[in-house]
Amino acid sequence: xPTPTRDYLCGYDCPExxxxxxxxxxxxxxxxxxxxxxxxxxxxxxxxIYVGLARRDWKSHxxxxxxxxxxxxxxRTCESCGGAGRSEQTTWGGLRTLCANCHAKLARERA
Ligand SMILES: [Zn+2]
Numbered sequence: 001x002p003t004p005t006r007d008y009l010c011g012y013d014c015p016e017x018x019x020x021x022x023x024x025x026x027x028x029x030x031x032x033x034x035x036x037x038x039x040x041x042x043x044x045x046x047x048x049i050y051v052g053l054a055r056r057d058w059k060s061h062x063x064x065x066x067x068x069x070x071x072x073x074x075x076r077t078c079e080s081c082g083g084a085g086r087s088e089q090t091t092w093g094g095l096r097t098l099c100a101n102c103h104a105k106l107a108r109e110r111a
Contacts, residue, residue, distance in 0.1 A: 006040070009039060009040060011038075011041055012039075013040065013041040014040050014041070014047075015080065016080060016082070017082040017102075018047060018074050018082070019082075020082055021047075021074055022049070025049070025070045026040070028066055029049075029051060035051050035061075036051060042097075045088070045094070045095030045097045077097065079096060080098055080102035080106065081101070083101075085098045086098075090107070092106065092111075093106075093110070
């Protein structure tokens with residue numbers, strides 16, 4: 001397993017294939033003074049970025065738009081290789097977002 005680049009988070013569990021999408025978003029979130037990144041992970045085949053926002057109108061906060069865009073992009077990106085993927089049920093790891101190649105490869109490895 002590669003070393004997470006953001007160990008300061010209590011939970012940083014970003015799949016390899018999504019890092020190119022997620023890392024720039026985290027850079028931007030970190031630059032926002034009223035945003036605290038709490039956790040990053042894959043859940044039910046989708047990207048989750050949990051943040052703390054020091055304001056009430058969080059729904060209109062630019063951080064939410066950034067996160068929504070990343071989530072949308074990851075939903076179409078293989079979490080293993082970064083290629084074009086789609087969300088699907090696997091026999092070994094629940095819902096995952098994968099391309100056909102990675103799905104077949106992981107299925108073989110985990111069989
Ligand atoms: Zn793949």
